[in-house]
Amino acid sequence: MSEILGMFQGLFSGFGIAFSLTNLTFALIGALLGTVVGILPGLGPSATIALLLPLSFKIGSPVTSIIMMAGIFYGAMYGGSTTSILVNIPGEAASVVTCIDGYQMALKGRAGPALGVAAIGSFIAGTVGIIGLTFVAPPLAEFAIRFGPPEYFSLTLLGLMMATLLAGTSVLKGLIMVVLGLLLGAVGLDPISGEVRFTWGLLMLQEGVDFVTLAMGLFGIGEILYNLEKALATELVTRKISHLWPTLKDWAESKWPIVRGSMIGFFIGILPGGGAVISSLVSYGVEKKISKHPETFGKGAIQGVAGPESANNSAASASFIPLLTLGIPGNAAIAMIFAALLIQGVQPGPFLINERPDVFWGVVASMYIGNVMLLILNLPLIGIWVQLLRVPYAILAPVIVLFCCIGVYSIRNTVFDIWVMGVFGVIGYLFRKVGLEPGPLILAFVMGPILERSLRQALLISAGSPLIFFKRPIAGSLMGFLLLFILVQIIVTFRKRWRISSTPSGV
């Protein structure tokens, strides 16, 4: 009972922090930026947070900068639906499925209700996600305090594996990226003995590869270069949007998809590697399966908009749970926020809630406020956002590149960092060319030090016996789950292959 009371007390103090003028302003800036990048195709939330990492040094308190970054992350989930519905271009990955039925609705002159349902569903689901975060996070952190090195190793490994296997298109490619990320994370001083490795005598590399430089290069520059190739031609949207408020019939049809989407999003969001993209796909699949008229899907079924749009928002809120309670980021955007916390000197993990209650409750409370802001921003002002698509990429691209350059320069005031970023940019571009996702790499880079330290500490405890990961109950069950998960994946893959090869026209 006293625990629940504590939560409410925490939440109240959090609202006190979040309602200060600075924090409200930055929550609004975050929500605005998030909406903008959500709408603009070719610039995702991960890239945007990466761009703003250097600024987080200057903004001041950790609470304020995390409030802003969180705003960008969940704001993008709102914005992404807009372009999906109006022009059939997903503003970011989590809105891909919204295109299917959202655009069809727009073609039938029902763009208004589609946008309305997306925004309202997002708001409800986002709030459900935050309520979940409020009540699940503290007990989970309490539980995780007992974790030792073996538990952490198992948990990180499980998180990394699931993130790779669930998120990517190709398991093998994802694994390669994880290994590369781990290796990059190993550059610099060894976490236990303090020895230097992989620097090739370069003094600049002794501190390791800087996360901000890496992230800005891979995500910022890499994405720009890749998009330059395609020369995105943004067509003008002239369709008039009217009747944003859904009719009673729309509302009745989308009520349950929103509820289901919120639930699906929340549970998938907690899982490492789950996140917004998969939850929206799962939600779409579920809605189609249980619908009495599955044939309407793909032809403008409102359920196909309401479910996925709700799911991605509640997943976005839920993915803060593993970050704030275990210190383990589940996707690339959250990994950026993880890095931002570290830059500010805040260690995310089970001790966060007790050691820095201002950060935890301040950010959580700001998310309630941010969701209200986004609802207001998205419903009446949607016309303004659509105009954003008129800004040609020709101008946006060089501005973003310049932003990266100055941002990276500002961290240590050296031009060397601009070079490093440029190199990572080219690498990121090549990765995208060959179909390698940079997401798992950045995750592995962030988790690498945790993984290595816990592995070696655990082995020191057990005097070199790897059995320690299976003998302790929590670590053991995590490992068991990991093995089971891999096994299922293998079976699924082979069954698919078997089916392909057994079809007669398989040549």
Added chain:
Amino acid sequence: MIGVVGALSSAQLKMGSFKHPGVGFLPFGLCIVLILFSLALIISRWQKGGPSTPFWSPRTWLRPLLAVVILGLYALVIETLGFPLTTFIFLLIWIGVIERIHWLKMVSISIGVTVGLYLVFSVFLGVPVPMGFLK
């Protein structure tokens, strides 16, 4: 496709041999795993065979390449020419060469963006941007 992954894995091979005894425990293991994965990927590609799409068509690589060159030049001259001037030139070249739009629009956008970035970084955030000879 194969070439790039192959090059990556060979680069990693060298890194493996660079390991420090003791410290390189995990990195060395990772290198081996990486090589195995790369091989597996190459083999699976090779087995599938099929129509290999060309890595890039001759026209598409031009714009990214130009962008990288301009970025390199930017990093080269920023300390001597100073932030405002370099940024202005950067925008002029980028918009002029890569995008080719009307020159008046080009110049006004460049000036506007330069001033905007200068205000945000130097004035609001207090980043010590290099001023070059303008100092």
